[in-house]
Amino acid sequence: MENLRHGRCSHAHRPLRRRVPAIGRRRKAPGPEDQHKIAIISANRPEWILTDLACQQAGAVLVPIYPTISAAELVFILNDSGAKLLFVDDAEMYDKVKILRDQIPHITDIFSFDRIPGVRHWMDVPAAATPESEARLPEVRNAVSPDTLATIIYTSGTTGTPKGVMLTHGNIMSNVEGCLPILPVDEHARALSFLPLNHIFERMVTYVYFTAGVSVYYAESLETIADNLREVQPGIFTTVPRVLEKLFEKIMSKGHALTGFQRTIFFWALRVGQQFEINKRQTPWYKLELALANRLVFRKWREALGGNIRCIVTGAAACQIRLLKLFTAAGLPVLEGYGLTETSPVISVNGKLPKDRMFGTVGPVISNVEVKLADDGEILVKGPSVTTGYYKRPDLTAEAFHDGWFHTGDIGVMLLQKFLKITDRKKELFKTSGGKFVAPQPIENKFRESPFIEQIMVVGADRKFTGALIVPNFENLRAWTKGQGLEFPSNEAALKDPKVKSMYRDAVNRYNQYFNHIEQIKKFELMPREWTIDGGEMTPTLKLKRRVIQEKYRDSIERLYA
Known part of the structure; x- marks a missing residue:
């Protein structure tokens, strides 16, 4: 000791x-x-x-x-x-x-x-x-x-x-054995740990590190991750998309602070990175542009993360494709995976080799897990990593298993007979009063690409149209109002400004074009404060507690349909 x-x-x-x-x-x-x-x-x-x-x-x-x-x-x-x-x-x-x-x-x-x-x-x-x-x-x-x-x-x-x-023990070790060949880990690597060990994702990956002989360092807190990355210089770390989004927001804020030629180069490099493709042949001209972008801009991103990153593994929620492309183009490959606590947890994950990666998917199913899709698209799982059941709850266990298959509650499709893609949570699908189904997650994931939208929850079950509660990114909103010559006395006061409301209406209309008429956000309410774990609106893995939010902000939702 x-x-x-x-x-x-x-x-x-x-x-x-x-x-x-x-x-x-x-x-x-x-x-x-x-x-x-x-x-x-x-x-x-x-x-x-x-x-x-x-x-x-x-x-x-x-x-x-x-x-x-x-x-x-x-x-x-x-x-x-x-x-x-x-x-x-x-x-x-x-x-x-x-x-x-x-x-x-x-x-x-x-x-x-x-x-x-x-x-x-x-x-x-x-x-x-x-x-x-x-x-x-x-x-x-x-x-x-x-x-x-x-x-x-x-x-x-x-x-x-x-x-x-x-x-x-067998559940967890089978998942360790299934994930070990996929991740670029060996005894020379270092890992930084900051996701809660209470969650099976970080805990199982820690066992992968130990099995491979990787040194594990523990971050002081979420607020010190940037300093800890530079200090430890890890080769790998696991995260959730929200942390990557926060990291990207900091990069963007520094980019916006640049002037002249440096600012031009920064945003040119972003455009180059967003064109990156993992599974398609790139032109020689693009390769030249990417090499230049790496030398002038992306090299600094890698240095900010310690300079030794081999890969970043993300899970728990969908990661924006633009971030996957940008970070991978910058030499910081992000491997998106999927799993549940009940499956120890990994079911599928994008691999370290390009042939085993596809943006927008959660990768191939790992070797010792079997997956099939039900008639309604629900993902069913079987294998040695699947839970034996729920403690003292045989009723819930019987409900989750049918014919030996564990029902995940997630809806998905298989692309190219290899890559699993999650489309939504089965229980989160809702039907409007017109009888049309709406899947909220793809809408929310797309809208969060806006630099002015921090969080969003789509609503509309049994209603005549789809609406949303939107939490602004107040840091970016404050910068925008300053550029417009507007006052920002408080969050509440800023959200009442007609120009702010108009800006968000334009942003909503811009992202609505990606969805059909039924899925488009017709009305929205701006929320004055962020949803948090401590506030009870988010789970510890940063998923929305939809029913809690619906109850807590019932008046806001009713105003949408008044």
């Missing part, structure tokens, strides 16, 4: 070259109710993953919980899982749990990673080990089999009570 370095980016050193998690010989695994449950609420840090690995070796079940979780959901998860031990990272999180002690009777001990007066430190656990317990560890470790439950991950979902997804 003394080998852990704490600094700007904590580095988890690599004694773990073995496959993670450890899997013994196949034998009858204990039932989920027979295993000890250990919960953890912490930001990413080496202690998080070491606690995880210790649970695996001891045959315990880790229950990871998002630090941003509400008090009500926290109480539900701790009681539903029956966790007896709880690890927290700091005093703030301990205080959050402390006031709930009367509501979580199963918890017998709380340990902290930071040293907090009056709270047991996590290093008290190994210090309490006896010679007898240490002697039993090999026997306990060897009893762990592929069928042994490794973790219960409660999905926040967009509505309703959290449900615990059960994943075994």
Whole structure:
């Protein structure tokens, strides 16, 4: 433990070259109710993953919980899982749990990673080990089999009570083995980790790193990612599209601040990058332009990300094609993938080789997973990485599986008999009062290409037309109003200005042309503040909680149809 370095980016050193998690010989695994449950609420840090690995070796079940979780959901998860031990990272999180002690009777001990007066430190656990317990560890470790439950991950979902997804050691390791040949990782690479380890995406990829011998560094926070990238100089990191969008917005703000010839060159390079194609032959003239754009502009982008990026892996939501093209043209290939917590998580992902990549798709299905499309286009999955079911919820398990296939709830198509493309969420499709179906996600993804639109939610179920709630990008809007000579006393006041409303109407009309009459946004309402995780409008993976937003902003929606 003394080998852990704490600094700007904590580095988890690599004694773990073995496959993670450890899997013994196949034998009858204990039932989920027979295993000890250990919960953890912490930001990413080496202690998080070491606690995880210790649970695996001891045959315990880790229950990871998002630090941003509400008090009500926290109480539900701790009681539903029956966790007896709880690890927290700091005093703030301990205080959050402390006031709930009367509501979580199963918890017998709380340990902290930071040293907090009056709270047991996590290093008290190994210090309490006896010679007898240490002697039993090999026997306990060897009893762990592929069928042994490794973790219960409660999905926040967009509505309703959290449900615990059960994943075994075999589930997770099969996904590690399926993804390992696809990603450009080896023992010489470094990885920066900032997506929550509570989510199976970052956690499974961490096991890929360990298996390949990659050094893992943990970012201080989302706000320090840019500094941490320059410091660590990683070869790979995983992200969600929203972080890439924020990164691109910063690049654009610097571009807009340029003047004269430098400004001209910057925006010329952007136009060159947006013409990039991965699967099509480019003309010699374009190749020359791209080489020049790389030398004059894109080289600086790579340096800003540390200068060693081999690839960026993104998932959880659709990434804008223009960003995929731009970053790839700039020598920062973005590999978009797809999966669910229930599938450990990766189902498909674009590969490191150009033949295994297609913009606008989530790539080929990985080798040890089987996919087929139902008659209505729903994506069905079968394979060793698919969950054994939902904890204590046989009803939900039966609902999710039919004839051995897991129903994802996502709608997709297969392009060139190889590349999977997600078109929408089955439950998010809605029908207007005229009986026409509308898929909101493609509309929202397109509209977010506007530099003035931060977030958007399309509405219109059982209504006579399609509308939208739009959250402006207030940084860009402020710059625009300044250029127009307008005042910006507050978000609310700015959104009432006729010129601002007119500008957004023009933007909506510009993007409406990409959709048919039924899908076009007829009316919209501008929202004065961003939707956030803390505000309850977003899931921890930055998906819209549609029903929450619909209820919270019911008056705004009603005004659209008044």
